[in-house]
Amino acid sequence: DPNSRELGLEDLPLRDDLRGGTPYGAPQIDVPIALNTNENPYPPSEQVAAALARDVAEVATGLNRYPDRDAVRLRRALAGYLGHGLDESRIWAANGSNEVLQQILQVFGGPGRTAMGFEPSYSMHPIITGVTNTTWLSVARADDFSVDVAEATSAIEQHQPHVVFLSSPNNPTGTALPLETIEAIARVAPGIVVVDEAYAEFRRAGTPSALELLDSHPRLIVSRTMSKAFSMAGARLGYLAAHPAVVEALHLVRLPYHLSAITQSVAITALEHAPELLGAVKQLREERDELVEWLRAHGFVVADSDANFVLFGRFSDRKSVWQGLLDRGVLIRETGPAGWLRVSVGTPEEMSAFRDALLQVTGG
Numbered sequence: 217d218p219n220s221r222e223l224g225l226e227d228l229p230l231r232d233d234l235r236g237g238t239p240y241g242a243p244q245i246d247v248p249i250a251l252n253t254n255e256n257p258y259p260p261s262e263q264v265a266a267a268l269a270r271d272v273a274e275v276a277t278g279l280n281r282y283p284d285r286d287a288v289r290l291r292r293a294l295a296g297y298l299g300h301g302l303d304e305s306r307i308w309a310a311n312g313s314n315e316v317l318q319q320i321l322q323v324f325g326g327p328g329r330t331a332m333g334f335e336p337s338y339s340m341h342p343i344i345t346g347v348t349n350t351t352w353l354s355v356a357r358a359d360d361f362s363v364d365v366a367e368a369t370s371a372i373e374q375h376q377p378h379v380v381f382l383s384s385p386n387n388p389t390g391t392a393l394p395l396e397t398i399e400a401i402a403r404v405a406p407g408i409v410v411v412d413e414a415y416a417e418f419r420r421a422g423t424p425s426a427l428e429l430l431d432s433h434p435r436l437i438v439s440r441t442m443s444k445a446f447s448m449a450g451a452r453l454g455y456l457a458a459h460p461a462v463v464e465a466l467h468l469v470r471l472p473y474h475l476s477a478i479t480q481s482v483a484i485t486a487l488e489h490a491p492e493l494l495g496a497v498k499q500l501r502e503e504r505d506e507l508v509e510w511l512r513a514h515g516f517v518v519a520d521s522d523a524n525f526v527l528f529g530r531f532s533d534r535k536s537v538w539q540g541l542l543d544r545g546v547l548i549r550e551t552g553p554a555g556w557l558r559v560s561v562g563t564p565e566e567m568s569a570f571r572d573a574l575l576q577v578t579g580g
């Protein structure tokens with residue numbers, strides 16, 4: 217039986233650039249307190265869950281047919297949620313914003329092309345860049361994790377990247393970018409500028425969204441997700457707002473019927489319940505601000521956060537702190553620059569367990 221023979225990756229005719237690679241992997245460990253993937257700790261209410269279930273039941277009766285290939289109703293609903301005078305011609309949606317980002321690189325990146333990012337930042341940006349055979353150009357953020365405008369614009373002028381990634385608020389640092397920074401970069405960038413706003417709804421007051429710049433910058437893309445603020449990580453729905461020509465271009469690479477009828481319908485119903493689903497955002501922001509204060513009061517270094525997570529440190533052996541927390545049932549994320557750890561904001565009970573475990577582990 218040929219299937220029983222030992223076969224390793226090295227025996228397969230893999231693309232050369234994929235050899236020796238490791239898949240993206242936040243560990244999925246079954247723990248009492250999971251604060252590692254920036255999920256919303258509050259599930260949809262029973263009423264919303266029931267509405268979603270009714271939806272799925274109805275869609276199920278028509279599953280012999282392909283879904284709306286262009287997801288027009290969903291894109292219209294997303295435009296309505298974003299406001300800013302947007303309509304469905306300027307919205308695109310896919311299975312999570314990761315797929316949105318991959319489609320962007322399939323259209324605007326590729327062999328012989330470059331994408332630039334300001335690191336530390338979201339680790340999937342360079343991974344998707346590599347998977348689409350685009351060359352990654354990394355520029356370091358300042359010590360406070362901000363993006364220095366002069367440095368950024370000069371790197372862009374020098375390297376002329378086809379795609380520039382900006383994350384605001386940034387993962388894993390929590391840093392939001394001032395609109396002036398995004399605008400200065402959009403002015404000099406020769407290609408596409410993607411502002412990854414996965415955590416937009418968690419921003420503190422006073423930091424506007426890059427959506428405000430769309431009308432004046434036709435090559436700007438703002439990507440969003442329903443995974444975080446909307447409590448819908450399991451539904452897989454990411455989206456973007458851009459010029460209609462950008463949306464038209466994305467049709468060139470999307471697989472036909474990429475968004476299932478179930479996904480489209482569930483997302484539309486979730487958007488109809490937006491006020492309720494987003495109800496916990498205010499509390500999560502308050503909990504986040506309290507966490508930052510508490511960590512600082514206990515002598516930790518903490519990056520200012522506009523997201524639903526906090527980067528803190530600094531530890532000479534962060535791995536042992538991470539492991540110590542895990543031993544106490546609290547899973548956080550070992551990510552970001554050396555010496556730092558990232559914790560997602562959970563319920564008050566979860567944060568209390570996190571604080572207790574952290575003090576035990578660090579002897580605080």
Ligand code: PMP
Pocket residue numbers: 253254311312313314315338383386387412414440441442443449452453454
């Ligand atoms: N962008 C950023 C900055 C993220 O942190 C994440 C999720 N960790 C994503 C995009 C992707 O999220 P999703 O695919 O669930 O929309």
